[in-house]
Amino acid sequence: MLQIGEFSKICQVSVKTLHHYDRVGLLAPAEVDRFTGYRYYKAEQIDTMNYIQRLKRYGFSLEEIQHLITISDKKELSDKLRQQKVKLVREQQEMAIILNELQTHISVFERTGDIMTYQKGYTVEIKNSPAMNILAKRAIMGVDEFGKYYGTLFERVSKEHITPTGLSGARYYDKEFCHESSDVEVFIGIQEKDRADAVLEPVECAVAVHRGAYSTLSEAYGAIVAWIIENGYEYAGAPFDLYIKTQFNTDSPEDWETEVYFPVRKK
Numbered sequence: 001m002l003q004i005g006e007f008s009k010i011c012q013v014s015v016k017t018l019h020h021y022d023r024v025g026l027l028a029p030a031e032v033d034r035f036t037g038y039r040y041y042k043a044e045q046i047d048t049m050n051y052i053q054r055l056k057r058y059g060f061s062l063e064e065i066q067h068l069i070t071i072s073d074k075k076e077l078s079d080k081l082r083q084q085k086v087k088l089v090r091e092q093q094e095m096a097i098i099l100n101e102l103q104t105h106i107s108v109f110e111r112t113g114d115i116m117t118y119q120k121g122y123t124v125e126i127k128n129s130p131a132m133n134i135l136a137k138r139a140i141m142g143v144d145e146f147g148k149y150y151g152t153l154f155e156r157v158s159k160e161h162i163t164p165t166g167l168s169g170a171r172y173y174d175k176e177f178c179h180e181s182s183d184v185e186v187f188i189g190i191q192e193k194d195r196a197d198a199v200l201e202p203v204e205c206a207v208a209v210h211r212g213a214y215s216t217l218s219e220a221y222g223a224i225v226a227w228i229i230e231n232g233y234e235y236a237g238a239p240f241d242l243y244i245k246t247q248f249n250t251d252s253p254e255d256w257e258t259e260v261y262f263p264v265r266k267k
Contacts, residue, residue: 001031001040011049026066027052058084059091097213097253104254122208122223126233129205129261130242132167133196138185142178146170149186157190165189171240205261206233209244213253217241220260228264237263 008015021027022039027048029039048069055065058081071077109115135156137149150168157164167189174183190196206228210220221239228234245257 001042004029004039004041007041007045007049010046011053013049013053021052021062024062024066026062026069059088060084094215097215100254101213101216122210122220124206124208124224124227126204126264127207128202129200129207129240129263130167131202132165132187132189132200133191133193134187134198134200135162135190136185136187136197138173138183140181141184142180142182146184146186150188153186153188157188160195162195163191165191167242167244168246169240169242171238173238203237203263204265206264207262208260210258210260211254212256214256214258217258217260220258224260224262228262232267233264234267235262236265239263 002010004015004018008018018027018039022029027045030042030045031040032038033040051069052065055068056062060068068077068080071080135153137153139149141149154164156162165188169187169189171185171187172182173185187198193199206224208220208224208227210217239260239262242259242261243256244259245255247253247256250256
């Protein structure tokens with residue numbers, strides 16, 4: 001048997017952490033002396049502790065780890081690990097985008113001396129939105145779920161032999177934005193008017209083009225809203241995005257292109 005200090009040193013985890021794992025039911029000592037309160041661990045618990053630490057490095061929460069260490073079904077465990085791998089790859093890609101944005105921001109700041117310049121390069125204009133026949137799905141969804149809902153639309157395209165135009169977009173109905181749960185309608189353009197869920201007629205909009213990753217779209221929204229206020233317009237409908245160039249057109253997020261539309265009318 002190993003005293004808690006020995007076990008802590010071998011596994012390179014603090015005694016405080018071992019106490020916490022015991023409290024939450026993740027890893028309890030093999031024995032606790034009822035007179036002294038000393039905690040003892042078996043040598044075979046070293047493997048369990050190392051497994052827990054490895055799962056932590058993979059980004060699993062303690063609650064998730066509690067479940068994982070009880071799984072005996074190989075397929076279920078493999079599925080959980082593969083899902084986490086997909087999540088980590090996505091986070092890695094997002095971090096690469098952020099690092100590139102940061103480097104560009106630094107370069108612009110050092111050239112101009114204005115820390116805000118990087119997000120001021122939007123030209124806002126008034127024009128009509130394009131007429132579109134669309135397949136659409138409106139639901140309460142998180143931003144990370146867009147792909148799932150677009151998937152259902154493209155399944156319909158395949159099954160119903162519909163011709164897509166290549167345009168896709170999203171309309172936002174909530175007054176407040178929530179990353180995890182918002183009232184959003186995703187849509188794709190199609191050629192067949194008689195097969196469409198809806199026909200979007202042209203409406204007058206304040207429009208700006210955003211170039212880059214979707215994580216900074218809020219800068220385009222901010223530029224448009226400021227322009228609307230300064231130029232005597234008011235909102236006349238739910239704003240929407242049209243994705244002109246995406247990851248399907250170019251691998252580089254810097255080249256992605258999104259048109260942002262705010263329906264407006266003169267006050």
